[in-house]
Amino acid sequence: MSKETILRIAAKGDGVTESGRHVSGAVTGDTVRDDGTIIPGPHHVEAPCRHFGTCGGCQLQQADETALRxxxxxxxxxxxxxxxxxxxxxxxxxxxxPRTRRRATLHALKAGKGAVIGFREARSNRVVDMRECHILAPELFALVAPLRGLIANHSGRQPIDISLTLADQGVDCQLKGFTAEGLAATEALLDFARDRGLARLALDQGYGAETLWEPEPVTITLGSIPVGLPQNSFxxxxxxxxxxxxxxxxxxxxxxxxxxxxxxxxxxxxxxxxxxxxxxxxxxxxxxxxxxxxxxxxxxxxxxxxxxxxxxxxxxxxxxxxxxxxxxxxxxxxxxxxxxxxxxxxxxxxxxxxxxxxxxxxxxxxxxxxxxxxxxxxxxxxxxxxxxxxxxxxxxx
The missing domain is CATH 3.40.50.150 (Vaccinia Virus protein VP39)
Structure with a gap:
């Protein structure tokens, strides 16, 4: 059985052989058999995250620093x-x-008596229930488990988008699709924001973001200047x-x-x-x-x-x-x-x-x-x- 060497990684993350064949999951230096079997080369490493291969947040965790660069x-x-x-x-x-991403949008859905929260699978709307993440800043990942509990106990069955941004005052959190019906849900949201030290908590129920919690104006320092951080800003x-x-x-x-x-x-x-x-x-x-x-x-x-x-x-x-x-x-x-x-x-x-x-x-x-x-x-x-x-x-x- 003949083999080909992977020469580079293409724009969409596939390895490319000498003949131009694209191989999913292969990195520079790997060899590939005719049947598609990948023989790991010197730049192929074990992915650090258990979700890699399912979660659509990363495509190249199998590449070492040299291949990634x-x-x-x-x-x-x-x-x-x-x-x-x-x-x-x-x-x-x-x-x-790793672990330096200061903004991200996660997705969540109530499931049974609990909830799933994380990035979506590649080319799918299915949400990967995040138990670890090697790209998010620790301040953002620390909110995943508490958010899972909040959604499980107080949301409906509709999908929820969660936008997280690390601002000067802490984490700015926006929940899109979370409907706060009744006093208990509203109090739970406010308790969540206070107990987790959020910089801001906002809900978007289809009419744009409405702020529920913002103890002081949220800013992001650019150069040496604190600049107000509007909702959904780049x-x-x-x-x-x-x-x-x-x-x-x-x-x-x-x-x-x-x-x-x-x-x-x-x-x-x-x-x-x-x-x-x-x-x-x-x-x-x-x-x-x-x-x-x-x-x-x-x-x-x-x-x-x-x-x-x-x-x-x-x-x-x-x-x-x-x-x-x-x-x-x-x-x-x-x-x-x-x-x-x-x-x-x-x-x-x-x-x-x-x-x-x-x-x-x-x-x-x-x-x-x-x-x-x-x-x-x-x-x-x-x-x-x-x-x-x-x-x-x-x-x-």
């Missing part, structure tokens, strides 16, 4: 190569450590990953004195770059925009917040040209319309942070065709053991 690096490098982009310097890949998934993205951006833009932070969100980059730089923070989500604006005004930081949809109404080339540098951190779809305007502008320095190598590469090609050079590129794996990859990049002309 290679996967993240190649996802980004191959995207650049696909657009024939010349690269000045590939910076070392950053991988977030936040980088790990603190260490955020630090790498922010540090790279600051180093890329160096001495720029005027910066436009586009798709700014709450101000992750704006507050880190402000003072000495003056920063325009442009964001379409109204709650995030207002939180950024309020924090800047309260602290007297040179950040001017602008509410604007950059997909429908990008900054024009003339507007972009007024700045010394540009920061981009768009959603997964990328920033096609905005990048087209940057390409037509006179700006010469762009830091582009992306959570999708494919859309980034498309936009990068537009910049390069307009005379920019891709100076630096760093792959980032904040979603450890998953196929989700991020990056930082720096363009000059």
């Amino acid at each position: 290679q996967f993240v690096t190649e996802r980004v490098a191959f995207a650049a190569e696909a657009q024939e982009l010349e690269l000045g310097e590939l910076l070392p890949t950053h991988l977030s450590p 936040l980088q998934p790990t603190r260490d990953g955020e630090q790498v993205l922010v540090s790279d951006t600051g180093e890329f833009l160096g001495e720029a004195r005027t910066v436009a932070d586009l798709f700014a969100g709450l101000g992750t980059f704006a507050f880190a770059l402000a003072d000495p730089a003056k920063v325009l923070a442009v964001e379409a989500a109204r709650d995030a925009h207002l939180a950024c604006k309020a924090a800047a005004n309260m602290r007297g930081v040179p950040v001017h917040a602008m509410h604007r949809d950059l997909f429908r109404n990008p900054l024009t080339a003339d507007e972009v040209s007024r700045f010394g540098a540009i920061v981009l951190d768009p959603p997964r779809a990328g920033a096609r319309e905005q990048v087209a305007q940057i390409a037509q502008s006179t700006v010469s320095r762009v830091a582009y942070v992306s959570c999708n190598p494919s859309s980034w590469a498309r936009d990068a090609k537009t910049l390069v065709d307009a005379g920019f050079r891709l100076e630096k590129l760093r792959p980032v794996g904040q979603f450890r053991w998953s196929t989700h990859v991020e990056l930082t990049s720096y363009f000059t002309r």
Whole structure:
């Protein structure tokens, strides 16, 4: 029986052989028989979590640190190569450590006299009843068992989504689909929030999140500035990953004195770059925009917040040209319309942070065709053991 060697891990997590065959569960260095049997190689390890293989939260726990780093690096490098982009310097890949994820959405359902809570199975709506987790921050995982009891005793039979975020004051918890009927259920929720020291507890019963418990305004510190944390706001998934993205951006833009932070969100980059730089923070989500604006005004930081949809109404080339540098951190779809305007502008320095190598590469090609050079590129794996990859990049002309 013949065998093939796995050369790399593909974008969806399958191992790829010399002949191009895709093998689920295989990693770089494994060998595969014709019948699909995987012979583990030097980079194939035992998954640390008992739920791996069932839980859809992780796809690559069988890959050691070397194989995981290679996967993240190649996802980004191959995207650049696909657009024939010349690269000045590939910076070392950053991988977030285990148990550092500070935000996650879990799913729960009442089952018999108990409840199940966890991530869903891959390609299924079935919930894996989480008994351990090697990606969640300990503060988040500590709530899983108490939440299981709360749902078992006080919820109906409808599915529940549980959004958890580690904020400055503790854990921000939102329950979507949990119907608090009667005084006993309401008191149980308040007791739960108080006893567990939650920063905030909110219910979404189909009409948007309503706060039940928030002893003091919930914030997230960005740079050195506490910024109000609206419900369902975007936040980088790990603190260490955020630090790498922010540090790279600051180093890329160096001495720029005027910066436009586009798709700014709450101000992750704006507050880190402000003072000495003056920063325009442009964001379409109204709650995030207002939180950024309020924090800047309260602290007297040179950040001017602008509410604007950059997909429908990008900054024009003339507007972009007024700045010394540009920061981009768009959603997964990328920033096609905005990048087209940057390409037509006179700006010469762009830091582009992306959570999708494919859309980034498309936009990068537009910049390069307009005379920019891709100076630096760093792959980032904040979603450890998953196929989700991020990056930082720096363009000059």
